[in-house]
Amino acid sequence: MKFLVNLAGGILLLQPRIFDPDRIGTLRPQLLKVWPNIHGNDSDDSLWKHEWEKHGTCSALDPKFGSEELYFNQEIQWMRV
Secondary structure, eight states: OEEEEOTTSOEEEEOOOOOOGGGGGGGHHHHHHHSOOOOTTSOTHHHHHHHIIIIIHHHTTSGGGOSHHHHHHHHHHHHHO
């Protein structure tokens, strides 16, 4: 369980969000181009899994990033800038 202190000083308890590679759907080819996993012994999904489970939990509090597809689509947009 993660804890997040909000700006009002309260503590939020966040449930872990398990990465589901099926939820990135059509973004996979773009992610492989702009955010590839450079660790040869790991699967293509292992970096994205780490990023979603580490950072996606908190970012999903904002509805703009509330799913793997929304989160990674925004990442792709930022990588293009």
